Amino acid sequence: MKTAVLLLALFAATPALAQHEEEHPYVPETDPLVVRKLDRWQDWKFGFMMHWGPYSQWGVVESWSICSEDVDWCGPPKRNPHTGKYANDYVGYKQAYEQLPTTFNPVKFDPAKWADVAADAGTKYVVFTTKHHDGFSMFDTKQTDYRITASNVPFHSNPRANIAREVFDAFRARGFGIGAYFSKPDWHSDNYWAPRWATPDRNVNYDTRKHPELWKGFVDFTHAQLGELTSQYGPLDILWLDGGWVNPREHPDAKPGSGSVPWPQDIDMPGLAALARRNQPGLIVVDRAVGGRYENYRTPEQKIPDEPLPYPWETCMTLGDSWSYVPNDRYKPARDVVHMLVDVVAKGGNYLLNVGPDANGELPAEAIERLHQIGQWMKLNGQAIYASRAVAPYRAGKFRYTRLKDGTVYAIYLADDKEKTLPAQLKIPGPAPEAGASVRVLGSDAALAWRREGDATVVDVPAAVRKQTAGAYAWSIELPGAVLTH
Template identity: 30%
Template structure:
């Protein structure tokens, strides 16, 4: 993994897939039918695990030695990393328990790392001796998980890394011999373990030629005709894979956010775990953007999933037990995601998820269908007024939930017939003049105005390698301000300050460390015309989806 940090900010252009590329001849209707279960599922478990859990460092990336095709190296000497399997004996591994945990979380499918970039296979492969059967454990983890998923009613998927930094022929003059090994392993995985529902490649930006993907895909489709394949083997395939961030609204191509429950993909002692609010809102925002969430856990070297992670997953499952109708089997919209809310729909029903109330009410754009009833599913009452200009919703403060106030709206016709609509956020910065210190490749598509357009599907981006940058907005006149809402495309900012201009000087009114997916930054009321988000430190080129400024909330 870690692909988002390795590649530039710019998204790849997705073209319509040709049957010759995918290895599958099917109509759009047949394709929709094949993907139907996956789109309805919305929530899956990702598992990164291997001998590296003995060290508590990142899988693959902490391995020392050469990374042909990628560059860089890890902190564990290669002779140590590559021999960890000789100590790997996770006797408490229980595939049935993992499946039970996933189901308790409300997850509908599971994707496991059969082989990561480090080349160690967690299954009984005949293509290489570097596999789990030659460890002290001597059990086929993929086989046991496949059986547990099949018997437990959970869809089963396999992660597989085309890059293999351990293989001697990888990206050498003998690369063709490496491809025979790669294709052979895929054949084993799709032949020996019953039905496989998802093939999840992680090609680190490699091309289709690098993996001979057209031939590979053709073989995959022959072995598993109903399988779903992601977009990381050099071909668009079936779905996109934003990493460690929530994908932008997209209802014309399936997508799935992959994200960790802590910071690291593999297990790390005392790793910082995401709070329930962030976990739950991430899932809801993915559904509202018409995407899935593949949520990762990294089991411990004993073979157990860390108890605190299990508890967090069960909290998610408890919420889904009550309100899963607003996630499972829904499509995103009709209201496009905003900082303070998102929406999903099914039939004539719209589910409105409100995360933050700005003032006494929520203002939504108009809908071409009539709202015939409204209910607060999380408890309480709602007042609603619908006109040709818009919709106003109000829920008493006592009935507003800290994580998600869920309101069900019944329309007089199918919500799916409504084109997605964007709501004005009320930000006083929306549409105002903006400048920035750096713009990704000087492309207008990533200009500073994209952070002020009330649309999280666009963003201001900076060049790769940028560690400091600023975004400035001129409000046109002095305005009283009390807080900002900032959305980062990927968590890269490590230190920032919010400044207002006083003559020729800048005055800092607030500061912080990370921004992340969504940050509300409160500060004592101040009147200003020119405001700057000054990023002091970032791990990679900062990328901001929305920079919104608001006056004091009405009491």
């Protein structure tokens, strides 16, 4: 993950996303266990993500500040926020960053509280960063000492030191689906960023074709870590693999420092997926931004596609501006998040919302309040969201549409900034309720008078119902037994 500003720019052009999809087409899954789990995952609709690690002590972007690409969002800041030293000194900054685990002691870490907040928001699954690109493992791996349970990490003696296990157990106890974020690149590994060469960019810093023994060491290391995660941490639903530049493709014209390299970075995804699924039958594997048979669903980042996509997908997005904790982050209004959730779901996707815990292990108070506000809306309107699927026309003006498996359609009316009540009359294009159906607004039991006029359903909303449902971010109108008009 990178900063939100960068990613909004990267994904602003839909044609670029479409070009990637055409170059690396989606391959439907055939394993019936995975297909079944994907269908269940699509029922969940709304997920909760957390980027967390020792970098939260400085309040800087996760991992990327030790990547020496010459772009604004990467490389060290002018001043080390912890010591005030190392101005414009990459080597000194990186050394200081790599010492962050020695002061990481999040004594207020309580994953049950996180799970309570996520449940209150209405989310149904969690994706937690077990390891980001900097290589620090938030689980008790035996493959490296650069981990949360190492003896030089103050938190290692805490009963909750095996953080990933604690997070998964706490969320699983609340009935959540469980997703493990894992970075394929590992910038701490000597077999990825080998110390005998410089590290000009995010990629492996040697030609894997010239040094196959180094690369094999890295592949074996990665498989061993994922073997641990998939065999020792309870039932998992999703393996969410980040770092799409680690893939088998060659780029002959790539230049050092460009963000790409000529040589392949083949992590042996067939073997890795087979290992993971031996341990976790039916596991959803998301080799994101790579395409092919191991990207079971796609993950547009900080972007909502303009139209429905013809495969399972999930928009991953920050509640604030940053993926990881930064002081005084700017959190999106709850109304905006609800509208984005509705838009995503109407187009057939899932919405994965990220919040970064702070250095003490607490979710920021302002983020908790936003999530509670979102959850209040979901408590009334969740039945129009969960277990729904896309239905044409998907969107029409201020309406977004969802369909349940029993044929009920919801037309969700998105309120303008200053719109506090529903209009007295709604003209809903498209799906028609079955004859004699009782149309209502979620949040009220009153049956509303309705009629068809051409290709629209006209619904009269009495003043009492408008008052009863006032102040919502959006209103869900239930159209039982709806069928598509032609």
